[in-house]
Amino acid sequence: MGSLIDHRALFKKNLLLCFDAFGTLFTPKSPIPQQYGEVARRHGLYGFTEDQLETAFRKAFKEESKERPNYGKAVGMAAPEWWGNIIKKTFQPFLKDTPIPPGLIPDLIDRFSHQEGYRIYPDVLAFFEKLRKIKKDSNQDPSSWPWQRTTVGIITNSDDRVPPILESLGLRVGQRYQPELGFREFRPKSDLDIDFVVLSYDAGVEKPSPSIFEAARIAAQAFEEFEDQKDLMAIYVGDELKKDVVGATDAGWEAVLLDRDGKYEGSERGIPTRLQRKSGQSSLEASITVARDIDIIGPRLKAIWQDPKQTFSLEV
Numbered sequence: 001m002g003s004l005i006d007h008r009a010l011f012k013k014n015l016l017l018c019f020d021a022f023g024t025l026f027t028p029k030s031p032i033p034q035q036y037g038e039v040a041r042r043h044g045l046y047g048f049t050e051d052q053l054e055t056a057f058r059k060a061f062k063e064e065s066k067e068r069p070n071y072g073k074a075v076g077m078a079a080p081e082w083w084g085n086i087i088k089k090t091f092q093p094f095l096k097d098t099p100i101p102p103g104l105i106p107d108l109i110d111r112f113s114h115q116e117g118y119r120i121y122p123d124v125l126a127f128f129e130k131l132r133k134i135k136k137d138s139n140q141d142p143s144s145w146p147w148q149r150t151t152v153g154i155i156t157n158s159d160d161r162v163p164p165i166l167e168s169l170g171l172r173v174g175q176r177y178q179p180e181l182g183f184r185e186f187r188p189k190s191d192l193d194i195d196f197v198v199l200s201y202d203a204g205v206e207k208p209s210p211s212i213f214e215a216a217r218i219a220a221q222a223f224e225e226f227e228d229q230k231d232l233m234a235i236y237v238g239d240e241l242k243k244d245v246v247g248a249t250d251a252g253w254e255a256v257l258l259d260r261d262g263k264y265e266g267s268e269r270g271i272p273t274r275l276q277r278k279s280g281q282s283s284l285e286a287s288i289t290v291a292r293d294i295d296i297i298g299p300r301l302k303a304i305w306q307d308p309k310q311t312f313s314l315e316v
Contacts, residue, residue, distance in 0.1 A: 013231040015147035020238030021156040043101035060089035079159030114168035177219035208247025
């Protein structure tokens with residue numbers, strides 16, 4: 001693919017910068033099994049450990065995702081009903097012959113619909129404040145930010161709770177883009193941290209499918225009324241190698257792997273990295289940045305991609 005800025009961005013007028021949500025911008029306030037246990041005990045359920053709840057939750061999530069993919073969208077199921085099935089399956093081994101308390105499911109769904117269940121990463125709000133200023137400044141110095149217009153989006157495998165979660169955590173979020181319906185209404189661009197959100201539940205496909213990334217391109221074009229997508233550079237930031245990085249590069253985007261746990265070489269400095277994908281007899285290399293925190297991909301983006309490269313090989 002070559003390097004990002006020095007060979008491409010100088011010839012692109014506009015930037016589409018999209019992010020994953022869970023694990024990239026926010027994370028559970030405390031481990032999910034711990035929160036499930038706290039709420040369950042308030043409803044009179046006992047006789048389980050957090051390890052047991054984690055095992056049961058993972059099993060339930062895997063089963064439900066296989067039987068009813070994409071949070072139930074694939075079989076016409078509403079997301080709250082889908083999550084209700086997971087909650088039932090998680091606690092079923094500990095219920096014996098007693099029914100699940102009637103308030104447990106709505107209480108857990110509500111908890112994980114806003115800031116009660118999640119916390120935003122410490123670097124996120126400051127980063128988006130800087131980015132908002134960049135978006136509003138049409139006279140930005142091209143040596144530090146080489147795009148005339150910057151559009152910010154979310155692409156996430158999730159149901160419709162992500163926008164209100166982000167709002168509750170302090171971000172200003174625009175409309176969901178639904179491929180069949182488009183945008184229902186617009187908020188003033190100057191008020192937004194995130195211009196639009198593309199959910200797998202709305203798109204009907206999940207990452208790493210290139211189709212969900214294409215939906216985001218179309219959303220950006222509709223939001224900004226771009227005349228030509230050839231003038232649009234697309235960059236995606238996420239924390240999962242296969243779903244985020246492979247999905248983005250397969251769709252023709254550049255990718256930033258946000259490595260908050262420091263698993264990959266080079267993430268401390270945010271250097272460009274040659275990612276080698278191996279699949280049977282073939283392999284594909286793509287240029288990505290591995291970064292430990294989100295701030296490193298902000299106003300310093302151009303400098304990051306001009307740093308010396310390193311190489312490592314990953315099985316995907």
